[in-house]
Amino acid sequence: xxxxxxxxxxxxxxxxxxxxxxxxxxxxxxxxxxxxxxxxxxxxxxxxxxxxxxxxxxxxxxxxxxxxxxxxxxxxxxxxxxxxxxxxxxxxxxxxxxxxxxxxxxxxxxxxxxxxxxxxxxxxxxxxxxxxxxxxxxxxxxxxxxxxxxxxxxxxxxxxxxxxxxxxxxxxxxxxxxxxxxxxxxxxxxxxxxxxxxxxxxxxxxxxxxxxxxxxxxxxxxxxxxxxxxxxxxxxxxxxxxxxxxxxxxxxxxxxxxxxxxxxxxxxxxxxxxxxxxxxxxxxxxxxxxxxxxxxxxxxxxxxxxxxxxxxxxxxxxxxxxxxxxxxxxxxxxxxxxxxxxxxxxxxxxxxxxxxxxxxxxxxxxxxxxxxxxxxxxxxxxxxxxxxxx
Numbered sequence: 190x191x192x193x194x195x196x197x198x199x200x201x202x203x204x205x206x207x208x209x210x211x212x213x214x215x216x217x218x219x220x221x222x223x224x225x226x227x228x229x230x231x232x233x234x235x236x237x238x239x240x241x242x243x244x245x246x247x248x249x250x251x252x253x254x255x256x257x258x259x260x261x262x263x264x265x266x267x268x269x270x271x272x273x274x275x276x277x278x279x280x281x282x283x284x285x286x287x288x289x290x291x292x293x294x295x296x297x298x299x300x301x302x303x304x305x306x307x308x309x310x311x312x313x314x315x316x317x318x319x320x321x322x323x324x325x326x327x328x329x330x331x332x333x334x335x336x337x338x339x340x341x342x343x344x345x346x347x348x349x350x351x352x353x354x355x356x357x358x359x360x361x362x363x364x365x366x367x368x369x370x371x372x373x374x375x376x377x378x379x380x381x382x383x384x385x386x387x388x389x390x391x392x393x394x395x396x397x398x399x400x401x402x403x404x405x406x407x408x409x410x411x412x413x414x415x416x417x418x419x420x421x422x423x424x425x426x427x428x429x430x431x432x433x434x435x436x437x438x439x440x441x442x443x444x445x446x447x448x449x450x451x452x453x454x455x456x457x458x459x460x461x462x463x464x465x466x467x468x469x470x471x472x473x474x475x476x477x478x479x480x481x482x483x484x485x486x487x488x489x490x491x492x493x494x495x496x497x498x499x500x501x502x503x504x505x506x507x508x509x510x511x512x513x514x515x516x517x518x519x520x521x522x523x524x525x526x527x528x529x530x531x532x533x534x535x536x537x538x539x540x541x542x543x544x545x546x547x548x549x550x551x552x553x554x555x556x557x558x559x560x561x562x563x564x565x566x567x568x569x570x571x572x573x574x575x576x577x578x579x
Contacts, residue, residue, distance in 0.1 A: 191578050193485055194221060199228035201247055205474025209482060224481045226474075229253060237262060242575070243484050245477035248273065248464060250420065251494050252393060260495040260546050263513045263573025265484060267492050269476040271336035276469035278340035280462055281388055281418050284442040285329070285345070287457045288386065288414040291319025325349035330384030332356075332377055332400075333391035333419070334363050341388060343368045353380045381408040386416065393420035403428040406437060414440040418463050421445035429453070488550050488577045497541035501550045508553040509577035515570040516542040523568050524549060531561055546572075 194216040195209065206215060206226075216222050219235075225244045232244070232254045244254060245267040259266050287293060298315055302308050329345045331338050334356035345352045346368045354367070355374045374380045377400075381387065387409065391397050401415060402425035409415075415438055417424050424441075426449050432438040433455045441456040444463045451458050464473070476492075483489045488511035489500045496513060514520055521540060528535055534554040541548055562574050 190486060193223040195224045195226060195481070196222035197226045198230045198232070199226075199247075201226045201228070201477070202471045202474035204471045205247070205476075205478040208475060208478045210486075213482070223485055226477055226481065227254070228473075237264060243267065243481055245269075245481040247470070247473035247477040250393070252420075256495045261572065265490060265493050265513070266495045267477065267480040267484070267490075268494055269473045269480070270492055272472040272476045273464035273466075273469035274336040274340055276466040277337045277418055277463040278344060280444065280459070281337075281341045281416060282344055282348075284388075284416045284418060284444075284457070284459075285324055285386060288416065288440040288442050289324055289327075290321035292321075293457055295319035327351070327385040328353065328383055330355070330374075330380035330387045331371075332380060332387065332389045334359050334367060335390060336363070337418075338388075338390035339363050339366050341390065342371045346370045353383060355380045377405070378408050381405055381413075382410070384413060385410065386414045388416040389419050389423050391419060391423065393422050398422045399425040401425065401429070403431075406432045409438070411437060412439040414438065414442070416442045418442075418444045421447065421450070426450055426453070429456075486577070488575065490548060493543075495543075496546050496548050497543035499539055499541045499548050499550055501537065501539050501552065504552075504577045506552060507578050508556045510551045510553060510557050511575040511577055512549045512551070512565070512571060513573040514547055514549065514568075515572065516545055516547040517570050520547075520568070520570045521549065524565070524571070527565055527568065528553070531564070533557060533561070 190212055192212040194214050196216045196219040219225055220238055221240050223240060223242045226247060227244060228247050230253065241264055243265045244259065246254060247269055249268055249270050251266060251268050254266055256266055302311065305311055326349060328351045331342045331352060331354045334354045342352050342354050352371045353374050354371045355377050389401060400423055406428055429438065429441050430453055433441055433453055439455065441453060443450050443456065444459045444461050446458045446460060450456060480491050483491065487504045488509055490496055490498050512524060535551050536554055537552040539550045557576055562576060565571060565574050
């Protein structure tokens, strides 16, 4: 099979990179790399080589990657949804406990009074200020029931909480995995009105930015607690600061420190630990490598964020062609007509679209000549053509 080089823009767990087959090498630069593996490095100002075929993000968020530009250049971008879900879920559960009990302030009190020879007696009077409440019997509202949200909701049910969930785009897989005890709300407002705790697990988009703002907070119970382990921009933290000061929100737990959140009264701010476990990093690396290698070797797309997913199985013939193109009328018929006019018989074909872009995989009776590739690319709307060598 074809030899390829891969560039790691961040440190990627060895358990992942070891999964590359013989013939793959890790390059020192991205100049001639067929693929890039990345975690959090900012790629928005990078110039991409014409040899770059794909970028795999070892994690879920892709706001560090120029998705539209990649799509236009025929570069498929992958992420690894669910690979770090358990790690984040466990920290959310920790966040619930931090919001419920005076753990942080209590620990600070112990440190401040460490020199007190009578601390064992003194603490008996002081601990009343850190007592807090139990989670059992309280109501948790989960906004977003993807891989992480479902795990959080199910775990909260196991803790004895009453759980409401809201997700207008609930997938079939999430629905199957969700506990039947989770009450599915039709609107986010329903969740805000009944919840003692609200936790958000949605992607950062133009529609979700600032979704927990003054309006949403006003609809919450007095004294509610809000948890944000998804993305910092989902919460309007100026509105949150006002709500904390007034007592409308009694505690805000965030995994995203910034100059405002780090100084908020009645806030517990963690140093972005959600997916920072050894297990999560390993899982993300393995999934990212598998996605990247399957695309480069077989043309299959799994978990792409800028092109549709499409799987035609393992390429064994050396006569597979992958075409990234715009999702516009008549382009598919132009492509199939082109193959017929050039005497190339199509044995199998699959096509999927996603918003403005589409992907077509074809298995031919015989390999496609190299000079034919350039002619196919001349069709208006075709962005990239690859001959897959099995």
